[in-house]
Amino acid sequence: MADGGKCRKQFHTPVKQVSRKVLQKTELCIICNLLTVKSKRFSVLHIVSSSHSLSDLGLLIETLFNLSLDVHNCPEFCCLSCGHKLQTIHKNLSKLKCLYNTTHRSLQSIATSKKRLHVSPWKAGPDPESNLTLRKSHKKLPFHNYEKSHDHYKESQTESTLKSTETQTCHWSEDEQKESGVRIILSYPNSAPKTMHIASHLQTLIRQIAFGHPKKIAAAFFNHESFQSEIVTLLKSKVNKEVEILSSVETNSVLRYVSKEALGKFSWKGVYDELHEKTPIPKGVLQAAVGKPTDNLTDRFCIPMLDVLCKVAFLHNSQLKAVPYLKSIILKKGGLKKVAFGRLSKLKDVMSYKTSNTILEKFGECFDEPLLGWKQQVENGVRKEKEILSRLHNLQSEMLLTEDPLSLEDDVNRLKQELALHRKTMFPGYSFTGDNVDMRLKVRQMTSTNQNKDLHLYHLIAYKHRVPANHLDNTTPIGNPTTIPYTSFLPTLDENSQLLEDMVVLVGIVWTDHLPELSWLKEFLPAKINHPYMKELSQKTEKVHLGILEKNEQYTSDMVDICKFVHKFVPEHDNPESDPVKCLSGGDYLTFERHKEAQSQQQDSETPSQQLKGLIPKMEDFHHQQEWLVAVSVVLCTIRCTVKIAI
Numbered sequence: 138m139a140d141g142g143k144c145r146k147q148f149h150t151p152v153k154q155v156s157r158k159v160l161q162k163t164e165l166c167i168i169c170n171l172l173t174v175k176s177k178r179f180s181v182l183h184i185v186s187s188s189h190s191l192s193d194l195g196l197l198i199e200t201l202f203n204l205s206l207d208v209h210n211c212p213e214f215c216c217l218s219c220g221h222k223l224q225t226i227h228k229n230l231s232k233l234k235c236l237y238n239t240t241h242r243s244l245q246s247i248a249t250s251k252k253r254l255h256v257s258p259w260k261a262g263p264d265p266e267s268n269l270t271l272r273k274s275h276k277k278l279p280f281h282n283y284e285k286s287h288d289h290y291k292e293s294q295t296e297s298t299l300k301s302t303e304t305q306t307c308h309w310s311e312d313e314q315k316e317s318g319v320r321i322i323l324s325y326p327n328s329a330p331k332t333m334h335i336a337s338h339l340q341t342l343i344r345q346i347a348f349g350h351p352k353k354i355a356a357a358f359f360n361h362e363s364f365q366s367e368i369v370t371l372l373k374s375k376v377n378k379e380v381e382i383l384s385s386v387e388t389n390s391v392l393r394y395v396s397k398e399a400l401g402k403f404s405w406k407g408v409y410d411e412l413h414e415k416t417p418i419p420k421g422v423l424q425a426a427v428g429k430p431t432d433n434l435t436d437r438f439c440i441p442m443l444d445v446l447c448k449v450a451f452l453h454n455s456q457l458k459a460v461p462y463l464k465s466i467i468l469k470k471g472g473l474k475k476v477a478f479g480r481l482s483k484l485k486d487v488m489s490y491k492t493s494n495t496i497l498e499k500f501g502e503c504f505d506e507p508l509l510g511w512k513q514q515v516e517n518g519v520r521k522e523k524e525i526l527s528r529l530h531n532l533q534s535e536m537l538l539t540e541d542p543l544s545l546e547d548d549v550n551r552l553k554q555e556l557a558l559h560r561k562t563m564f565p566g567y568s569f570t571g572d573n574v575d576m577r578l579k580v581r582q583m584t585s586t587n588q589n590k591d592l593h594l595y596h597l598i599a600y601k602h603r604v605p606a607n608h609l610d611n612t613t614p615i616g617n618p619t620t621i622p623y624t625s626f627l628p629t630l631d632e633n634s635q636l637l638e639d640m641v642v643l644v645g646i647v648w649t650d651h652l653p654e655l656s657w658l659k660e661f662l663p664a665k666i667n668h669p670y671m672k673e674l675s676q677k678t679e680k681v682h683l684g685i686l687e688k689n690e691q692y693t694s695d696m697v698d699i700c701k702f703v704h705k706f707v708p709e710h711d712n713p714e715s716d717p718v719k720c721l722s723g724g725d726y727l728t729f730e731r732h733k734e735a736q737s738q739q740q741d742s743e744t745p746s747q748q749l750k751g752l753i754p755k756m757e758d759f760h761h762q763q764e765w766l767v768a769v770s771v772v773l774c775t776i777r778c779t780v781k782i783a784i
Contacts (some may be wrong), residue, residue, distance in 0.1 A: 166216040168198070168223075197227060338363075372418070379416045384454035388415065392450055392457040397500050400463060408443050408460075419446060451485055461486065465493040466500075501684075508599050508681040508706050511567050515708040518563035518607075519718055525556045526612070557608070565605035568721035569683075569703050570757065571597045571728060573690050595690055595699055597683035599706065603673045639666050690724075696731040697738060700749050707751035713744060717751030725760045 215223075321343070324330035335343050338361075345357040358364045383390055391399075391407050412420050423442050447460040465487040468478070478490035488496065529552040536542040536549065574594040580587050628636065642662060649659040665671070686702060688695035700722075704710055708718035722732060732754035742748045756764065 166219060168202070168215050168219040197223065197230070201226075376416075376419050376422070379418055380450060380453050383411075383415045383450055384457060390415075390450075390457060392447060392459045395459055395462045400459065400466075403459060403463060405440055405443060408447065409439070412443065412446055416446065419449065448485060458488070461488050462496060465496060469493045469497060504682065504684065505706070507679075508567070508683070511564065511599075511601065512706055512708050514564040515566060515718060516712075518559070519708060521559060522556070522563070523715075525552060525559060528552055529556065560607040561605075563605070563607040565602040565607065566720070567599050567601045568723065569597060569599050569706075569752075570723045571595055571690075571699070571703075572724055573728075574685060592687075593689035593691070595686045595688045595695075597686065597699075597703065599681045599683060601679040603676060603678060604670050642666055690728055690731050693731060693734050693738060696735040700732065700735045700739075700752060704746060704749055704751055707746075710746050710751060716745045719753050720751055721755055722752045723755050723757045726756055726764055729754050729756045729760075 320332055320334050322330050322332050342354075342357050342361065345354045348354075359368055382388060383392075386393075391403070391411055394400075420442075423445060427438055427442060444460065447457070450457040451461060465478075468481075468487060475490045478487060478493060481487045482489045487493065529549065532545055532549050532552065536545045539545065572595075574592075574596050576592040576594070578590040578592065580589060583589070643666075645658060645662045648655045649662065668674075683703075683706075686699060688699050690696055690699065703722060704717070707720050709715050710717050724732065732752070736749045736752070736754070739747060739749050745751070
C-alpha cells in the first residue's frame with residue numbers, strides 16, 4: 138500500500154464458481170417476496186387450511202399487511218424467518234384471546250349473581266337525616282355481611298324487595314345505566330333525593346366504606362395519593378395536641394416535678410402509665426418505628442423508647458425536665474467532665490454543666506437534716522433522763538430525812554425501773570470520723586499565675602451507733618484510775634483462749650478462699666463468729682456526709698476551725714445552762730494529736746461549747762493498732778538484732 142494520491146487496493150474473498158444444474162425448486166415468499174428453496178420454506182398448508190378457507194395464520198397475514206388473499210391463487214410458501222415470526226405472533230394472540238374469554242365469562246357470572254346494594258338511613262352513617270344508596274351499573278356491589286350463595290339469595294328475595302329495587306334504579310337514565318361506575322343517592326326528609334356520580338379514582342374508597350371493614354377503609358384512604366398528605370397532616374396535628382396536653386400545667390405530669398422528693402420517687406412505671414394514657418399515638422408510632430412493640434418494662438427496648446418520648450416532651454416544653462435532671466445527677470456523680478456535659482446538653486440529653494452544679498448544690502443545702510434529727514432525739518432523751526434522775530435524787534434525799542424510809546422505797550424502785558426502761562429506748566447516739574484529702578492539680582500550660590496546685594482538704598462523716606450504750610451508768614465512775622493496776626487491762630487466760638479460737642476461724646476462712654487445695658475445709662468452718670451483738674451489727678450503718686472543708690489538719694488554726702464546725706452538731710451545743718453531750722471524734726494519729734492541741738488552745742474560752750468539751754478525740758482502730766505495732770517493734774527490736782537478721 139502506498140501513501141499519497143494512490144488508491145487503496147481492494148481485497149475480496151475469493152469465491153469458487155462452479156457451473157451446475159439447479160435441482161431444487163424455488164419459490165417467492167408471500168411476505169417478503171424473496172426466493173426460497175424447498176428446504177428453507179414453510180408450506181402453504183401452514184397458511185391455507187385444507188377446507189379451502191383461510192386459517193388463523195392467513196387471517197393474521199391479511200390483518201398485518203392489509204392484503205386480500207385468494208385461496209386458489211395465493212402463493213404456496215413463505216420463508217423460514219417469516220414463518221417463525223408469524224408463529225410467535227399467533228401464539229401471543231391466542232393467549233390474549235383465551236384470557237379475554239375467561240375474563241368475559243367471569244364478569245358475566247358476577248353480573249348475573251349479584252344484586253344492587255341499598256343502604257338504609259340507619260346504616261348509612263351517623264347522620265340520621267341523610268339516606269345513602271350506592272348503585273353500580275352492570276356490576277352490583279354485595280353488602281359486607283352478605284354470606285349467602287346466589288341460589289339461596291334468589292329464593293329468599295321477596296316481591297316487596299324487588300319492587301323497591303326497581304323504584305331505586307329508576308333515578309338513572311338509560312345512558313347512565315350503560316356506564317359502569319358507583320353512584321350515591323342523598324335523600325333528606327323535606328327535599329327530593331339527589332343522585333351523585335362518584336369519580337373513578339374514588340370508587341374504591343366508597344366500596345370499602347360500604348363493606349364496613351375499618352382496617353380496609355383506613356388502608357384505602359391511606360393508599361390513595363390525594364389523601365396521604367392530609368392523613369399525615371391530621372396525624373401530626375393529633376400528636377402535637379397530645380404532647381400539648383401532656384405539657385399543660387393542669388396535667389400535673391411526673392416529668393414536670395424536679396424537686397428532691399419528687400426525683401426520689403421517680404419510676405419508669407409511672408412514666409409509662411402516664412405516656413400510655415396521655416400520648417398513645419406518639420407511643421404507638423415509636424413502637425412501630427422500633428419494630429418491637431412491647432408493654433413489658435423489663436424488656437430492653439421499653440425504657441429506651443420511654444426515654445425518647447421524654448426527650449421529645451422536653452424539646453416541646455422545657456419544663457418537662459425530670460429525666461434530663463436525673464441523667465445530669467447520675468453523670469455528675471459518675472465523674473463526667475465539663476466538655477462531655479457541653480456536648481450532651483446540646484443534644485438535650487442532660488442539663489448544662491453549670492445547671493448540673495446548681496442542681497447538686499441545691500439538693501445539698503439540707504445535707505445535715507438527718508444529723509440534726511439525731512441531735513434532737515439525743516437532746517430529748519438526755520433531758521428526760523436528767524428529769525428522772527432529779528426526781529430519783531430527791532426521793533433518796535427524803536428517805537434519809539424521813540422517819541419511815543420504807544414508805545418511799547416503792548417510789549424509788551418505780552423510778553429506777555422507769556430510768557432503766559428509758560435508757561433502753563433512748564437514741565443510741567452517734568460519732569464523727571474525719572481524715573485528710575490531698576489533691577494535686579497539674580495545669581496543661583504553666584505560667585507565672587497558673588501553676589500546679591496542692592490542695593489539702595478535710596472530709597467529715599457522722600455515723601450512727603448500731604450498739605447502744607445508754608444502759609451503762611455514766612453518773613459514777615467504775616473505779617479510781619490511780620489505784621487500778623495495769624494488769625487489769627491485760628487479757629485473761631480465758632480471753633486469750635477465746636481469741637485463739639476466733640483467729641483459727643479467721644485464718645481458716647482466708648485459706649479456703651485463696652488456696653484451692655484447702656477449699657474442702659470450708660464446710661467444716663463456721664460461716665460467722667458468734668457474739669452477743671450479731672443482730673445489731675448485721676444491720677447497715679447509717680451515715681451522714683458532712684462535706685469537705687478547705688482546711689488543712691496539719692495547722693492548729695485550721696484544726697480549731699474544723700472542731701468548731703463539728704461541735705455545732707454536738708447535742709446541747711446551744712444550751713448555755715448545761716454541758717454538751719460527749720461525742721467521739723475519730724481520725725488517724727495526726728488528727729488525734731492536732732485535735733488535742735486545738736482543745737488545749739480553747740481552754741480559756743467562756744462557755745463549754747467554746748472550749749470544745751463536747752468532743753472526745755480518739756484514734757480509729759486501724760491507726761491505733763498500727764501505732765501499737767510500731768511501739769512494740771521499737772521496744773522488742775534493737776538496731777543490733779536488726780543487723781544480725783539482715784546478715
